[in-house]
Amino acid sequence: MNILICIKQVPDMESKFKINADGTWYDRADLAWRMNEYDEYAVEQAVRLKEQVKDADLTVLCIGPDQVTETMKKALAMGCDRGAHIADPDSSKREPIEIAAMIAGFAKDKNFDLIFTGMQSQDRGSAQVGVMVAELLGVPAVTTIVGFSYDNGTIQVKRELEGGSKALVTVTTPVVLTCQLGLNTPRYPTLPNIMKAKKKELLTLAPDAGGVGPRQETAAFYFPEKKGGGLVLEGDVPELADKLIQLLKEKTGVLA
């Protein structure tokens, strides 16, 4: 089986964000970077599938500046066989359709049986790229999967729906699957596997969206206004606890 996993490097969401000089995105300086959380589930599911069927080849693809190879190494250490880095220092300016076109351009003549990716990224959060890749390639896509099983070319997945119910869906390869949090438990790479990952093939490719350009642009980028006017309490822990208890007595009926 030939499997592609598409991952993204994103900032840690607990970071203190600043807005970049031209006011279109967050400033990339001084941030801690990691693998998009949704993509960790995609990598894990692909590795588990390889463990099940044995005969499988896992390519992990990532678009971005050179620093994204650090995140790709984690995917290789988790069990992917090779990396394909589309070296694009301007990836953060790309709209979902451009990213999808680059991925589809890479994948189109490689006969992938399965493409796994996260259902969205933690920073842009469009939830568009995976489905767009499938549409550009002309293969089915199933989004937001929280359950996966594979048997001889037939795939059964569970799609997460609002309110906690799930749709049971059957599909055959080739297919694009977008992974939701909780699909599995992503493994931590072991030290021997981290060492092995350093020797794995890492291809570098030029970005090529095949002539697809952006269809939207940023009109403004800003921090939301703080609303509600909530009270902020800071200081010494015992004092904070007293203040909070006082407030709960005044404002709620629960300490009566």
Added chain:
Amino acid sequence: MKTLLVAEFREGKLRAEYTQLIAFAQQQQAEAAMFLVGAAGELPRFNGSLYLADMAKYGEYNPTVHKQLLLDAIAQEQPEQIVFLHSSYGWDLAPRIAVALKAAQISEVVAVEDGLPVVPVCNAKLRRKIKATTAQTVLTLQAGAFGMDADPAGTPTVVAVETNASGKVQCTGYEAAKIEGVDLTKAEVIVSAGRGVGKPENVAMVQALAKALGGEYGASRPVVDAGWVDHNRQVGTTGSTVTPKLYVACGISGAIQHLAGMKKSDFIVAINTDKDAPIGEVANVLVVADLKQFLPVLTEKLNAR
């Protein structure tokens, strides 16, 4: 602006959230039509054209077929914008339509300012206002961002849509949500654990505070996914939607899916080390403190009362 609203049908029922689409259209003073793969016996209350395909024939989740039905409705209606809910149905179908129409897609719209859609970035810490550069635009609306003041009214004019398209994705059934055990929707006080609790052992501190306040404990999604707390205690879009008298969010940053499940609580206390966490937007009181120090002290003082 000519607008086509995409309503949803699931497990044999019209999803009530279609009213959010109407609210959006009204706010924009848009000329709206609606599309639904549903049933003639359960029509949305709406004055305007309803492009209706038969769910019994085409299925509830059959992306290729629904895409074709919707493209046919778009060809007839010629809308400038096609509006979905940012839901498991909407985020699955919308990109397929955007690719087919070569249209801009703008996801999870929370507001429209100066005529332009605004979307959250980085877990709602930032906002981006977007200008589409294509003639047609595909939008998905964040759950709950647009609401109606009054109940919807009206009777649509049904336009039947049909297709011979077939798809390779087959929805074979549904698995119901597990709701045995605790029912958080009935609790008057809920103390919830978020990722900020750090490790499973620390969930006990949250449980202890819940007990001291005479309430139940809950959790945000990451804590449930990690297996530290059972799913029936999850608060948010894919868990319970709760409205207790007091909601205490411990180490919860405030992802929109969580906020949607608890923001209507009477009184909200957030305990977080990050003053800028989005939970601060809905909290009545934000206590800036380390949970591991603050929770035991607070619990002890409450128990000593």
